[in-house]
Ligand SMILES: NC(=O)c1ccc[n+]([C@@H]2O[C@H](COP(=O)([O-])OP(=O)(O)OC[C@H]3O[C@@H](n4cnc5c(N)ncnc54)[C@H](O)[C@@H]3O)[C@@H](O)[C@H]2O)c1
């Protein structure tokens with residue numbers, strides 16, 4: 237990676253006269269940059285710092301500064317695409333690595349940062365640790381071999397070398413269900429140590445409203461010694477979903493940006509317009525942008541809670557609630573989501589606490605929705621208990637198989653996965669619990685109160701009950717007849733040899749010779765195999 241690409245040499249642009257820059261804050265006031273810093277600027281905005289840096293650092297200073305030079309957005313876009321704006325991406329996980337790779341295919345000049353040495357070593361070898369992201373393996377390999385993408389475990393080195401700093405680290409919640417921004421704080425602190433006037437910090441990780449203005453900006457000032465107005469900060473939410481990250485980042489929908497001042501917003505817009513084909517929506521400020529992201533998640537959690545609450549009426553209504561939801565959704569004013577065994581991941585179940593916890597205003601709807609969604613694992617286990625008892629088996633004596641431990645199909649993530657609570661509920665009831673997940677290694681499973689096995693091994697166990705929580709594509713091939721009976725025997729027509737199945741996601745297709753309860757669909761009395 238180059239610290240800077242010489243635009244003057246590469247593009248025949250002349251170095252312009254020394255410019256003094258001024259930035260205005262969102263109130264339009266004039267905020268003096270870091271003590272009236274003098275800069276030299278090429279036609280496209282490639283600047284050097286006319287300060288007392290020794291010659292050994294001169295080349296690192298002579299790169300295009302994306303903020304506060306008064307240059308047009310077009311010139312910043314041109315400089316960015318030319319590779320003269322070194323980009324650091326802090327956090328190379330499911331979201332950060334695809335983002336870094338897309339930036340690298342645009343600028344050829346990206347330094348990824350991750351505290352996990354295994355992540356960095358994998359990327360430096362041109363490999364990809366993020367699974368089932370179409371195109372990502374190839375893109376990472378190609379960009380690393382082209383020298384367009386590097387990785388380091390040293391955030392301070394990255395902060396020193398780069399002038400656009402994209403932060404996409406985890407923002408979990410604590411055991412007390414409050415936002416845990418300690419990882420973000422650490423990344424911001426490291427960036428502050430290497431922040432230069434004219435740099436631009438882009439926060440992509442989901443945060444509580446007011447975090448960028450009230451936490452990130454002051455922290456950058458404190459650790460860099462620079463004053464606001466001499467560097468840019470914007471919140472630019474990551475609106476990407478695992479399993480389609482490259483497609484989403486490149487422009488499945490517009491990018492949203494909101495800066496702490498107008499110049500930050502403009503600079504962020506120029507940067508993201510180079511990678512997002514759907515364009516950029518600029519909003520009034522960073523807090524508005526933070527709310528856009530959080531509101532997306534809150535809408536989803538509340539909506540799923542509605543679907544789940546409706547699903548609990550299935551038996552009393554005596555209908556397939558999923559059918560009613562599907563038909564209700566045929567008119568444009570209704571978009572009820574899908575019921576299931578619970579809501580997992582580190583987005584949807586966490587975002588409500590970014591609003592519930594830090595603010596005085598009550599949020600009864602958000603809290604109720606969380607309670608409804610958190611009740612679904614117990615509801616799911618209760619349905620299995622009912623089914624087993626109808627077949628004369630007590631849950632406490634049952635051997636139960638949980639299919640799918642990650643929070644949704646195809647994504648290697650277990651945070652808040654419904655299977656965690658389902659396994660705990662089963663084990664506390666006295667059942668013997670096994671789990672199958674093709675995406676997880678055995679050392680990923682300490683959060684689960686079960687024994688991890690392969691699907692093949694499960695077929696040799698006397699399984700009484702099955703809960704399908706996360707329908708990985710591998711489960712499409714399940715031979716249900718092999719579950720619950722000895723493989724050598726012909727599948728028995730007697731139900732008491734067939735496991736009771738709870739289908740959490742409505743994905744068990746057709747008759748399988750077992751009693752099936754579908755969450756939101758109700759009981760499907762299946763015919764025996766010899767009928
Ligand atoms: N996963 C999603 O579907 C999704 C979607 C949109 C937004 N987001 C948001 O994106 C952010 C990242 O999510 P993710 O799914 O990529 O997480 P992840 O757990 O997959 O990856 C996070 C990476 O950050 C690294 N890391 C931790 N601390 C660090 C530090 N101080 N400096 C540098 N790297 C550090 C970890 O080692 C890990 O590799 C979160 O805020 C999340 O809310 C996630």
Ligand SMILES: CC(=O)N[C@@H]1[C@@H](OP(=O)(O)OP(=O)(O)OC[C@H]2O[C@@H](n3ccc(=O)[nH]c3=O)[C@H](O)[C@@H]2O)O[C@H](CO)[C@@H](O)[C@@H]1O
Pocket residue numbers: 474475476477478532533536540573574575576577578579580581582583584643644654
């Ligand atoms: C850019 C971004 O932030 N993207 C987020 C990301 O979110 P995510 O990766 O956390 O995935 P989700 O799909 O939200 O699932 C969460 C849990 O909710 C369960 N669920 C889901 C739908 C439903 O109708 N009923 C349910 O019960 C599901 O099983 C799982 O456990 O992608 C979503 C688009 O996929 C986005 O909307 C969402 O903003």
